[in-house]
Amino acid sequence: xxxxxxxxxxxxxxxxxxxxxxxxxxxxxxxxxxxxxxxxxxxxxxxxxxxxxxxxxxxxxxxxxxxxxxxxxxxxxxxxxxxxxxxxxxxxxxxxxxxxxxxxxxxxxxxxxxxxxxxxxxxxxxxxxxxxxxxxxxxxxxxxxxxxxxxxxxxxxxxxxxxxxxxxxxxxxxxxxxxxxxxxxxxxxxxxxxxxxxxxxxxxxxxxxxxxxxxxxxxxxxxxxxxxxxxxxxxxxxxxxxxxxxxxxxxxxxxxxxxxxxxxxxxxxxxxxxxxxxxxxxxxxxxxxxxxxxxxxxxxxxxxxxxxxxxxxxxxxxxxxxxxxxxxxxxxxxxxxxxxxxxxxxxxxxxxxxxxxxxxxxxxxxxxxxxxxxxxxxxxxxxxxxxxxxxxxxxxxxxxxxxxxxxxxxxxxxxxxxxxxxxxxxxxxxxxxxxxxxxxxxxxxxxxxxxxxxxxxxxxxxxxxxxxxxxxxxxxxxxxxxxxxxxxxxxxxxxxxxxxxxxxxxxxxxxxxxxxxxxxxxxxxxxxxxxxxxxxxxxxxxxxxxxxxxxxxxxxxxxxxxxxxxxxxxxxxxxxxxxxxxxxxxxxxxxxxxxxxxxxxxxxxxxxxxxxxxxxxxxxxxxxxxxxxxxxxxxxxxxxxxxxxxxxxxxxxxxxxxxxxxxxxxxxxxxxxxxxxxxxxxxxxxxxxxxxxxxxxxxxxxxxxxxxxxxxxxxxxxxxxxxxxxxx
Numbered sequence: 001x002x003x004x005x006x007x008x009x010x011x012x013x014x015x016x017x018x019x020x021x022x023x024x025x026x027x028x029x030x031x032x033x034x035x036x037x038x039x040x041x042x043x044x045x046x047x048x049x050x051x052x053x054x055x056x057x058x059x060x061x062x063x064x065x066x067x068x069x070x071x072x073x074x075x076x077x078x079x080x081x082x083x084x085x086x087x088x089x090x091x092x093x094x095x096x097x098x099x100x101x102x103x104x105x106x107x108x109x110x111x112x113x114x115x116x117x118x119x120x121x122x123x124x125x126x127x128x129x130x131x132x133x134x135x136x137x138x139x140x141x142x143x144x145x146x147x148x149x150x151x152x153x154x155x156x157x158x159x160x161x162x163x164x165x166x167x168x169x170x171x172x173x174x175x176x177x178x179x180x181x182x183x184x185x186x187x188x189x190x191x192x193x194x195x196x197x198x199x200x201x202x203x204x205x206x207x208x209x210x211x212x213x214x215x216x217x218x219x220x221x222x223x224x225x226x227x228x229x230x231x232x233x234x235x236x237x238x239x240x241x242x243x244x245x246x247x248x249x250x251x252x253x254x255x256x257x258x259x260x261x262x263x264x265x266x267x268x269x270x271x272x273x274x275x276x277x278x279x280x281x282x283x284x285x286x287x288x289x290x291x292x293x294x295x296x297x298x299x300x301x302x303x304x305x306x307x308x309x310x311x312x313x314x315x316x317x318x319x320x321x322x323x324x325x326x327x328x329x330x331x332x333x334x335x336x337x338x339x340x341x342x343x344x345x346x347x348x349x350x351x352x353x354x355x356x357x358x359x360x361x362x363x364x365x366x367x368x369x370x371x372x373x374x375x376x377x378x379x380x381x382x383x384x385x386x387x388x389x390x391x392x393x394x395x396x397x398x399x400x401x402x403x404x405x406x407x408x409x410x411x412x413x414x415x416x417x418x419x420x421x422x423x424x425x426x427x428x429x430x431x432x433x434x435x436x437x438x439x440x441x442x443x444x445x446x447x448x449x450x451x452x453x454x455x456x457x458x459x460x461x462x463x464x465x466x467x468x469x470x471x472x473x474x475x476x477x478x479x480x481x482x483x484x485x486x487x488x489x490x491x492x493x494x495x496x497x498x499x500x501x502x503x504x505x506x507x508x509x510x511x512x513x514x515x516x517x518x519x520x521x522x523x524x525x526x527x528x529x530x531x532x533x534x535x536x537x538x539x540x541x542x543x544x545x546x547x548x549x550x551x552x553x554x555x556x557x558x559x560x561x562x563x564x565x566x567x568x569x570x571x572x573x574x575x576x577x578x579x580x581x582x583x584x585x586x587x588x589x590x591x592x593x594x595x596x597x598x599x600x601x602x603x604x605x606x607x608x609x610x611x612x613x614x615x616x617x618x619x620x621x622x623x624x625x626x627x628x629x630x631x632x633x634x635x636x637x638x639x640x641x642x643x644x645x646x647x648x649x650x651x652x653x654x655x656x657x658x659x660x661x662x663x664x665x666x667x668x669x670x671x672x673x674x675x676x677x678x679x680x681x682x683x684x685x686x687x688x689x690x691x692x693x694x695x696x697x698x699x700x701x702x703x704x705x706x707x708x709x710x711x712x713x714x715x716x717x718x719x720x721x722x723x724x725x726x727x728x
Contacts, residue, residue: 157202268356287418290417303394366385412445495519512536516529
């Protein structure tokens with residue numbers, strides 16, 4: 001139907017393949033329609049095992065495609081040299097199955113799969129070519145139906161499925177039959193069906209079972225033969241349910257190391273999981289794909305020897321178009337996991353692939369499918385497989401954690417994912433909405449621990465943003481996390497939340513230290529665990545250890561503004577103001593509207609004596625903060641330090657009035673009074689902060705704004721009561 005030219009793209013300096021119809025075929029509507037179908041089908045596919053379409057156009061009434069040029073040998077050429085070893089045949093077949101799984105997930109059926117349409121590159125990557133006869137199962141217009149009519153016998157007869165000959169509906173399992181025929185030929189050197197005439201060959205395809213492969217090559221394994229014969233079933237309903245099933249079966253058979261992985265490759269120790277693509281293409285299902293991404297990251301982050309980029313940073317690449325190597329370089333990782341998720345009719349399918357970023361090489365690809373209620377087991381399978389592929393040795397605890405995930409009611413799991421979806425938006429309204437979904441998950445499955453952690457985290461942050469009284473937020477969070485740990489004592493995230501409560505609400509420094517230690521033992525890749533541990537160490541004045549922990553949190557979640565802010569704040573408390581400014585300004589470059597980082601830049605400038613710059617920065621921060629009364633604190637303190645006392649007192653009066661009708665941190669008011677030199681009144685407000693359990697008092701030992709009070713017996717008494725033995 002066409003001719004293919006090797007061409008040079010001079011603009012992008014690359015070789016490409018240009019495929020165009022024969023001139024005498026241009027008047028044939030059927031050929032032209034097939035050609036357009038190929039372009040549409042391929043434009044929807046993006047998989048390492050499928051040749052990429054760069055462009056589709058028409059010139060002088062000639063239709064043409066610009067495609068990826070794929071060097072290497074076709075399987076037809078390899079077969080001409082004789083049958084392949086079983087291990088090599090199985091490895092090639094598994095890669096073909098991966099490519100078909102990706103195409104089928106997008107509603108594309110190849111319908112002309114044969115050895116001449118599969119190339120093995122010099123690096124061992126299998127590429128499926130020529131979707132020129134593809135049928136778009138998701139939607140077909142009249143032209144497509146005409147172009148792909150079964151009675152036209154499009155395709156290559158020896159590899160066609162019986163239903164393609166009889167006019168029956170043709171779906172993805174027709175491609176599985178073709179894959180079975182290719183596997184048969186790779187391993188035996190012969191096609192499964194033969195006949196002296198076209199009619200005889202058609203009869204054999206439709207009615208005669210092929211000879212078992214081991215009859216031709218006895219050294220083949222029974223497992224390999226079973227895969228091939230299963231794919232060659234006459235009835236499509238009796239064939240494997242998906243290409244992923246064939247890939248898994250082939251990889252389960254004895255075989256040599258896969259040709260796609262470089263021999264003797266070194267262990268990979270860092271990776272990023274990019275947001276899984278939602279193949280349902282339903283905005284209402286976005287939470288599920290995002291939730292699955294987060295759950296997979298959490299599973300992998302539990303492996304101590306592996307540095308895994310956190311969800312917050314990964315989600316920045318949700319709709320990214322950058323090359324994998326560029327993303328990996330920006331995140332400082334060696335490998336990238338990407339894939340898709342499809343939930344339908346109570347089933348879920350996860351397609352994942354692991355890419356060596358530096359070499360831009362596919363290391364491994366696989367699909368997993370199961371009931372929605374067993375989705376945590378699927379995630380654990382993926383995590384174990386990734387660990388094996390990057391050559392990470394799991395500890396006994398890590399292996400046990402991934403080998404026995406608890407089954408969860410799918411309705412509860414969905415409610416939990418919806419809760420985290422809203423929690424991650426971090427506004428008061430969204431977090432309260434998230435709490436509703438967490439409670440819904442608990443009502444469905446009271447023994448499910450993670451929703452209790454979600455509730456505790458929500459109340460912790462609501463208290464942190466002064467949306468609730470400290471004691472009220474703390475009490476609710478404590479009750480929730482206690483239940484989570486009762487249900488799952490080894491849940492690392494729950495121990496992190498417990499450490500936060502011991503630090504900010506109990507002021508129990510020893511128990512906070514132990515809780516964070518336990519959380520990082522169980523979930524070493526959890527960035528929030530390192531972040532909050534860094535805050536504990538900074539509050540205690542252990543600055544070097546705090547800075548190390550803050551850097552670790554930032555490495556795990558480099559694009560999360562809160563991690564850059566925590567790192568800058570740690571330097572601030574250590575009085576390393578230049579370093580603090582460096583990290584806080586980097587954070588603002590990433591997230592210009594992040595009020596907290598901008599506010600903290602202001603306080604660094606203020607403590608550095610750069611009052612005019614500080615005031616301008618605080619004004620910007622206040623404009624971004626909305627109705628948060630705390631946004632005025634730095635402004636009032638700096639005005640006082642700059643000698644502009646009347647302006648500072650107006651802000652102070654406003655905050656004191658606000659404190660009558662809503663919660664305002666007494667510590668904040670005390671700070672302005674310190675700036676004004678009214679130390680006795682400042683101490684009165686700090687006493688009130690102690691009575692109201694103001695969480696800001698955890699910084700009393702190290703906060704620069706309180707330095708004028710140090711040595712005052714009343715102040716040291718409050719420090720002792722808050723810090724206990726940690727006061728030093």
